[in-house]
Amino acid sequence: MSTGTEPEVESELTQPASGTDEAELEALLGDRAIAREEHLNAPGFVINPNDVQAVLSDLRNEAGYDHLSCVTAQQYEDRYESIYHLKKFADPTDELSIVVPTTSENPVSQSAEPVFRTADWHEREAYDLIGVEYEGHPDLRRILLPETWQGHPLSKDYDQEKPQLVTLTEHQNPIQPDHRDAESDTMFLNIGPHHPATHGVLHVETVLDGETVADVEPDIGYLHRCEEQMCQSGTYRHQIMPYPDRWDYVSAGLLNEWAYARAIEDLADVEVPEYAQVIRTMGAELCRIASHMLALGTFALDVYGEFTATFMYTFRDREVIQDLLEDLTGQRMMFNYFRVGGVAWDLPEPREEFFAQARDFLNELPAKVAEYHDLITGNEIFQTRCIDTGVLEPDVAKSYGCTGPVVRGSGVDYDLRRDDPYGYYDQLDWDVITRDGCDNYARVLCRMEEVEESAKIIEQCLDLLEEWPEDERDVQANVPRTLKPDADTEIYRAVEGAKGELGIYIRSDGTDKPGRFKIRSPCFSNLQALAEMSEGEYIPDLIASLGSLDIVLGEVDR
Amino acid sequence: MNAATTTPIQSDVLLPERLGDLTGLNEFGLAGELLSTLIGAVIVGSLILTMTAVAGPWAKRKITASFTDRISINQIGPAGIGIIIADAVRMLSKENIIPENADRPAYDLAPIVIVGSALLGFAVIPMGSGIQLADPEVGLAFAFAVAGIASIGLVMAGYASGNKYSLLGGLRAVAQNVAYEIPLVVTGMSVVLFAGSLQMGAIVDAQNTQTLVDLGVVSIPAWYALVNPFAFVLFLIANFAEVGRNPFDMPEAPAELVAGYQTEYSSVYFVLVYLGEFLHIFLGGAIISTIFLGGPAGPGPAALGIVWFTLKIWGVFFLTQWLRSAVPRVRIDQLIEIGWKGLLVLSFANLGLTAAIVGVIA
Numbered sequence: 003m004s005t006g007t008e009p010e011v012e013s014e015l016t017q018p019a020s021g022t023d024e025a026e027l028e029a030l031l032g033d034r035a036i037a038r039e040e041h042l043n044a045p046g047f048v049i050n051p052n053d054v055q056a057v058l059s060d061l062r063n064e065a066g067y068d069h070l071s072c073v074t075a076q077q078y079e080d081r082y083e084s085i086y087h088l089k090k091f092a093d094p095t096d097e098l099s100i101v102v103p104t105t106s107e108n109p110v111s112q113s114a115e116p117v118f119r120t121a122d123w124h125e126r127e128a129y130d131l132i133g134v135e136y137e138g139h140p141d142l143r144r145i146l147l148p149e150t151w152q153g154h155p156l157s158k159d160y161d162q163e164k165p166q167l168v169t170l171t172e173h174q175n176p177i178q179p180d181h182r183d184a185e186s187d188t189m190f191l192n193i194g195p196h197h198p199a200t201h202g203v204l205h206v207e208t209v210l211d212g213e214t215v216a217d218v219e220p221d222i223g224y225l226h227r228c229e230e231q232m233c234q235s236g237t238y239r240h241q242i243m244p245y246p247d248r249w250d251y252v253s254a255g256l257l258n259e260w261a262y263a264r265a266i267e268d269l270a271d272v273e274v275p276e277y278a279q280v281i282r283t284m285g286a287e288l289c290r291i292a293s294h295m296l297a298l299g300t301f302a303l304d305v306y307g308e309f310t311a312t313f314m315y316t317f318r319d320r321e322v323i324q325d326l327l328e329d330l331t332g333q334r335m336m337f338n339y340f341r342v343g344g345v346a347w348d349l350p351e352p353r354e355e356f357f358a359q360a361r362d363f364l365n366e367l368p369a370k371v372a373e374y375h376d377l378i379t380g381n382e383i384f385q386t387r388c389i390d391t392g393v394l395e396p397d398v399a400k401s402y403g404c405t406g407p408v409v410r411g412s413g414v415d416y417d418l419r420r421d422d423p424y425g426y427y428d429q430l431d432w433d434v435i436t437r438d439g440c441d442n443y444a445r446v447l448c449r450m451e452e453v454e455e456s457a458k459i460i461e462q463c464l465d466l467l468e469e470w471p472e473d474e475r476d477v478q479a480n481v482p483r484t485l486k487p488d489a490d491t492e493i494y495r496a497v498e499g500a501k502g503e504l505g506i507y508i509r510s511d512g513t514d515k516p517g518r519f520k521i522r523s524p525c526f527s528n529l530q531a532l533a534e535m536s537e538g539e540y541i542p543d544l545i546a547s548l549g550s551l552d553i554v555l556g557e558v559d560r
Numbered sequence: 561m562n563a564a565t566t567t568p569i570q571s572d573v574l575l576p577e578r579l580g581d582l583t584g585l586n587e588f589g590l591a592g593e594l595l596s597t598l599i600g601a602v603i604v605g606s607l608i609l610t611m612t613a614v615a616g617p618w619a620k621r622k623i624t625a626s627f628t629d630r631i632s633i634n635q636i637g638p639a640g641i642g643i644i645i646a647d648a649v650r651m652l653s654k655e656n657i658i659p660e661n662a663d664r665p666a667y668d669l670a671p672i673v674i675v676g677s678a679l680l681g682f683a684v685i686p687m688g689s690g691i692q693l694a695d696p697e698v699g700l701a702f703a704f705a706v707a708g709i710a711s712i713g714l715v716m717a718g719y720a721s722g723n724k725y726s727l728l729g730g731l732r733a734v735a736q737n738v739a740y741e742i743p744l745v746v747t748g749m750s751v752v753l754f755a756g757s758l759q760m761g762a763i764v765d766a767q768n769t770q771t772l773v774d775l776g777v778v779s780i781p782a783w784y785a786l787v788n789p790f791a792f793v794l795f796l797i798a799n800f801a802e803v804g805r806n807p808f809d810m811p812e813a814p815a816e817l818v819a820g821y822q823t824e825y826s827s828v829y830f831v832l833v834y835l836g837e838f839l840h841i842f843l844g845g846a847i848i849s850t851i852f853l854g855g856p857a858g859p860g861p862a863a864l865g866i867v868w869f870t871l872k873i874w875g876v877f878f879l880t881q882w883l884r885s886a887v888p889r890v891r892i893d894q895l896i897e898i899g900w901k902g903l904l905v906l907s908f909a910n911l912g913l914t915a916a917i918v919g920v921i922a
Binding site for chain 1: 624627628629630724725728732806807809815816817818881884885886887888889890891892893894
């Protein structure tokens with residue numbers, strides 16, 4: 003595409019993306035669109051590497067594409083390519099891909115960071131793993147790999163076999179330098195990578211002015227496990243599905259699996275039986291409750307201290323869900339329950355017992371939620387700690403690509419389950435929760451209310467499953483043993499994970515393995531906003547804000 | 561307040577004197593007195609340290625566990641009580657790691673100062689059953705004064721550790737102790753106004769020789785917690801800040817500052833710091849019991865005094881653990897605000913009011 007002569011994609015692959023007015027976009031972009039491309043989820047426009055900022059800001063300001071969902075970079079035989087996956091917060095089905103090819107010899111492209119703040123980290127990742135350089139990026143350095151890493155592991159010329167030793171002298175211990183500035187009276191403080199409140203191995207470089215946070219910079223990558231590459235070397239049919247469980251590993255397994263299932267099913271045009279969709283919906287919402295319980299418990303740890311009863315209470319309730327999920331999937335955490343085209347097996351026998359257990363849980367839930375409100379959100383000290391701290395204005399949240407309860411706590415009504423329906427969600431009766439507080443308190447309340455909405459969904463799913471005719475209980479579609487989508491078919495699909503928009507971009511290369519597999523992690527984007535939320539506030543607010551973002555480092559680092 | 565006189569719970573003879581009589585050491589003059597005082601101190605110290613040993617490794621875990629729906633230690637001995645010995649061996653046999661940047665004499669002294677200051681305070685506490693080492697005229701002031709020394713220990717620990725988290729914890733400890741010591745002492749003074757004396761024994765007697773309400777069958781004594789519940793609550797709150805427990809556990813603030821001033825302490829030093837914390841909780845409980853809850857008074861013969869007194873201290877200890885499980889921690893600026901703008905004003909108001917009332921009655 004560097005030459006502008008891109009191969010025409012077969013028209014049968016194109017699905018009309020609803021709501022996208024292509025003629026208007028063509029008019030808006032004019033000559034800057036040097037070619038067209040079709041992705042399964044969205045129309046694509048190919049632009050020149052030095053038009054990125056102008057095009058993206060026009061699209062945001064004129065056409066309303068205010069959500070830079072993801073930046074995917076990849077290398078072809080003859081070129082590098084960055085894809086900006088754009089959406090609208092108002093209507094996420096209105097998608098658009100901006101494709102920016104650069105030459106192999108000089109992979110330099112203009113940075114989108116001045117237009118969308120979220121591009122900061124996404125482009126750093128693209129640089130780190132692929133090797134595309136972004137001109138005008140404020141801080142283009144490695145983000146997941148150590149500073150001294152040689153080469154870009156997902157580029158074509160990278161030798162995967164060659165071992166790399168990152169020596170201690172080269173890979174400087176980040177704890178070592180004391181960045182105390184002789185001029186000022188600020189103090190540099192390393193929070194993490196081993197710290198009780200970082201929810202995993204996160205390193206937050208903090209500059210303090212007294213107890214006030216002057217500067218925050220999260221340093222991630224400690225838990226990078228090459229998930230994208232592992233998915234790229236697995237076959238579509240069976241070998242990829244176990245990996246999503248390991249992204250957000252604390253309890254959101256099925257939600258993650260659904261992200262891959264949705265992407266591959268749309269890519270390979272697989273129709274999932276309705277019965278399986280209902281089971282998926284129920285399982286996913288169970289995971290969401292479990293995940294939100296954990297978020298609430300760990301947030302309480304951050305605000306209360308490590309002896310709080312709340313943490314154990316949430317774990318007690320989460321345990322009930324874990325038991326249900328174990329009955330359903332056979333596993334407590336790494337479920338591997340979804341299959342391409344359905345789920346692994348039907349509900350456990352005897353079904354009545356499973357239904358009874360699930361209903362028991364749902365019946366007890368309101369009392370438990372009331373207990374949490376009593377114990378946590380109703381507490382005045384908790385309120386003084388959380389209200390008006392960690393403030394994230396809606397516009398800032400959008401610019402950082404925040405999603406999930408984080409953006410809904412800032413009053414942005416964005417939930418893919420409703421706005422870009424999949425599974426069985428559009429046929430069930432439930433509400434999207436939003437809160438206008440923009441603060442830590444709003445995010446906590448948002449999660450607690452979402453638990454109740456999820457319970458509503460599960461209840462309806464149970465009713466459906468109970469009455470489903472016995473001879474129509476298909477749990478899997480008829481999917482070929484080997485999936486080989488046509489070469490150069492591209493798709494970006496997202497689902498509403500526990501933490502927000504979990505998206506997957508797949509480009510097929512004609513084989514039974516993906517040519518490029520890119521994971522858009524909600525935690526990755528949400529964590530970026532931490533600095534915005536905590537600068538100028540106190541250390542305890544920083545810790546609380548970090549807790550309210552509810553990150554899982556396994557998903558941030560992948 | 562009816563002035564119905566009952567037998568004073570307070571025995572006139574202090575522990576060292578009695579020991580001297582018992583062992584005949586009194587006949588050896590000053591040296592004998594000194595020795596009997598030392599024996600008395602060992603007895604009181606052992607009593608307190610035993611209580612701390614039960615509280616730290618065992619009771620605290622059990623209490624927290626019951627709040628958090630867990631079972632906790634249950635393997636060694638009945639109800640896991642043997643964990644006290646196991647933990648002692650474990651903690652003492654660990655390597656004592658001293659950071660390179662530690663400021664040596666201060667770093668080593670800090671744990672001793674923290675523990676010592678709390679232990680000193682118990683010298684003037686009347687624990688009932690005749691257990692009291694000394695009963696000076698300035699008893700209450702002495703208890704506050706020595707308990708206040710702990711702040712120095714915390715700053716020493718925080719500063720000398722050469723760790724930024726420790727430093728922040730130490731700074732918080734000072735800010736907090738300064739902010740809460742004043743309301744604590746001022747509220748304590750309102751009790752002194754009632755009792756007309758700083759002497760611990762006199763304060764206890766004053767509470768138990770008078771009756772607040774006589775219900776015929778039982779008469780409710782004029783414990784100052786009942787006479788002036790407002791002062792009691794103020795004192796209780798200031799005390800939690802003073803000992804650094806939720807909602808005021810700022811100096812440690814585990815989720816924020818790792819472990820605050822005690823981050824770098826290990827092995828024996830850690831045991832001392834940890835011990836110091838519990839001693840301070842117990843000393844706070846002892847002062848509260850003495851000046852607000854009638855000291856060792858309770859139903860039954862006066863010989864049971866130590867039992868009642870222990871129960872009262874443990875009541876306060878239980879309360880700290882309860883709060884720890886249930887109440888969020890306030891932020892450092894909010895803590896200071898509550899201290900200076902809230903408690904200080906209220907405590908002076910309470911003092912003025914008490915003075916006026918006592919003046920009118922007198």
